[in-house]
Amino acid sequence: MNRSGNGMERAPNRAxxxxxxxxxVFAALIVAAALASGGCSLTPASSxxxxxxxxxxxxxxxxxxxxxxxxxxxxxxxxPETGSVSGVLEGVGNxxxxxxxxxxxxxxxxxxxxxxxxxxxxxxxxxxNGRTDTNAGAGAPDARPPSQPPKTVVYTGPVEHxxxxxxxxxxxxAFDGDEKAQGYDDWFxxxxxxxxxxESLYERGYMLVDLQSLFERKNDGGRxxxxxxxxxxxxxxxxxxxxxxxxxxxxxxxxNGNVFKLxxxxxxxxxxxxxxxxxxxxxxxxxxxxxxxxAFVERHPDFSLNGAKGLIALTGYxxxxxxxxxxxxxATAESERREAGVVVERxxxxxxxxxxxxxGHLDAGKVTLERLIADTKRWKDEVEPIVGPTxxxxxxxxxxxxxxxxxxxxxxxxxxxxxxxxxxxxxxxxMPDAAxxxxxxxxxxxxxxxxxxxxxxxxxxxxIDPVRPKTR
Ligand SMILES: [Zn+2]
Numbered sequence: 001m002n003r004s005g006n007g008m009e010r011a012p013n014r015a016x017x018x019x020x021x022x023x024x025v026f027a028a029l030i031v032a033a034a035l036a037s038g039g040c041s042l043t044p045a046s047s048x049x050x051x052x053x054x055x056x057x058x059x060x061x062x063x064x065x066x067x068x069x070x071x072x073x074x075x076x077x078x079x080p081e082t083g084s085v086s087g088v089l090e091g092v093g094n095x096x097x098x099x100x101x102x103x104x105x106x107x108x109x110x111x112x113x114x115x116x117x118x119x120x121x122x123x124x125x126x127x128x129n130g131r132t133d134t135n136a137g138a139g140a141p142d143a144r145p146p147s148q149p150p151k152t153v154v155y156t157g158p159v160e161h162x163x164x165x166x167x168x169x170x171x172x173x174a175f176d177g178d179e180k181a182q183g184y185d186d187w188f189x190x191x192x193x194x195x196x197x198x199e200s201l202y203e204r205g206y207m208l209v210d211l212q213s214l215f216e217r218k219n220d221g222g223r224x225x226x227x228x229x230x231x232x233x234x235x236x237x238x239x240x241x242x243x244x245x246x247x248x249x250x251x252x253x254x255x256n257g258n259v260f261k262l263x264x265x266x267x268x269x270x271x272x273x274x275x276x277x278x279x280x281x282x283x284x285x286x287x288x289x290x291x292x293x294x295a296f297v298e299r300h301p302d303f304s305l306n307g308a309k310g311l312i313a314l315t316g317y318x319x320x321x322x323x324x325x326x327x328x329x330x331a332t333a334e335s336e337r338r339e340a341g342v343v344v345e346r347x348x349x350x351x352x353x354x355x356x357x358x359x360g361h362l363d364a365g366k367v368t369l370e371r372l373i374a375d376t377k378r379w380k381d382e383v384e385p386i387v388g389p390t391x392x393x394x395x396x397x398x399x400x401x402x403x404x405x406x407x408x409x410x411x412x413x414x415x416x417x418x419x420x421x422x423x424x425x426x427x428x429x430x431m432p433d434a435a436x437x438x439x440x441x442x443x444x445x446x447x448x449x450x451x452x453x454x455x456x457x458x459x460x461x462x463x464i465d466p467v468r469p470k471t472r
Pocket of ligand 1: 245246357361396397
């Protein structure tokens with residue numbers, strides 16, 4: 001396997017990418033563009049243990065990245081570092097940013113249900129003249145005529161929020177025994193696993209909802225407050241927020257079995273570009289979360305409430321969505337930003353939204369206030385112009401500052417009032433000025449160790465991919 005030279009590739013020639021893209025399943029085409037190679041930095045795996053802000057005391061944030069200000073070490077044997085890496089990573093915790101949490105949250109202050117979620121399933125229908133289900137058993141669940149919209153009811157139960165990292169597309173690169181292999185086994189899922197999970201979620205009545213649609217803001221005497229908005233769901237359906245972290249396609253991801261970038265395919269749909277292990281270019285709409293979910297919702301419109309898809313949480317230190325928008329060469333950076341902008345526009349039109357995952361993937365619970373403020377500003381300066389403003393902040397490592405602390409206030413002051421952490425069960429707390437939500441991590445650790453907790457969503461034993469390493 002040749003690992004040199006597939007890290008810092010330039011964007012494939014877009015004209016070349018407009019070649020035939022065969023749908024609806026796996027389509028691969030040869031991209032004619034020659035790809036420039038470059039050096040990459042790769043940080044050896046290490047784990048960071050959350051020493052516990054008061055908030056998430058019992059959560060252990062293991063992360064193969066460097067969590068606290070270590071500089072990336074150059075990949076031995078790789079070419080010279082490009083300016084885009086060496087120039088911007090001053091003092092940030094770069095490298096692999098694989099959020100992961102193992103263990104459980106103790107009761108403490110974070111007991112699920114202390115917020116707006118009541119923990120109950122939707123109550124019985126209060127109305128009377130809804131759909132009578134005369135189509136029941138008539139075939140596909142979405143076979144109802146459009147003239148008969150399903151009856152909706154107010155949903156008051158818990159809101160599930162699950163997150164993934166970009167999918168493992170090439171297991172032979174992910175599980176190759178190198179220093180990243182265990183991290184991939186722990187913090188990622190494969191394409192078949194993701195598809196099986198999606199089918200199960202649909203079968204169990206889950207429906208994608210837009211995180212921001214759960215809230216409304218009010219002006220309370222000049223002060224902006226946030227509150228739960230009434231959520232109406234088709235009767236029997238349960239809301240699900242889906243998020244994807246670190247969809248930046250960092251250099252290490254490209255070497256370890258993830259795709260390289262999202263692109264807009266010749267048919268206008270989002271597709272994923274990668275090089276397969278043989279080095280051949282591949283464009284597919286069937287190997288990454290975004291196009292897979294797009295196609296799934298197309299087949300099953302009742303899996304999405306009002307067209308919602310998911311939340312994409314991005315850092316900025318290696319660009320976004322596979323585009324090196326931070327390249328040290330201004331012309332390259334500009335063209336990367338332009339291409340990323342086209343993808344962002346399409347994603348938004350398709351129901352995807354964005355969140356800040358910090359610029360440098362810092363551990364907000366641990367870094368100094370000054371560093372968090374500077375990092376937040378840098379994200380707003382560099383990433384917000386590409387993805388647009390967002391009120392959602394997804395804590396790297398699931399590590400959050402104490403509620404009400406100076407760091408918490410700094411994030412609020414920067415416009416983030418929906419703050420997402422990580423936890424093993426649905427948790428949503430809405431205070432007057434901020435909403436805090438936990439997300440479940442769906443990854444190898446969860447599949448191996450949290451089957452019972454996840455049974456309401458899917459059966460991990462039936463989902464887990466036999467391609468994973470058998471022993472650890
Ligand atoms: Zn992350």
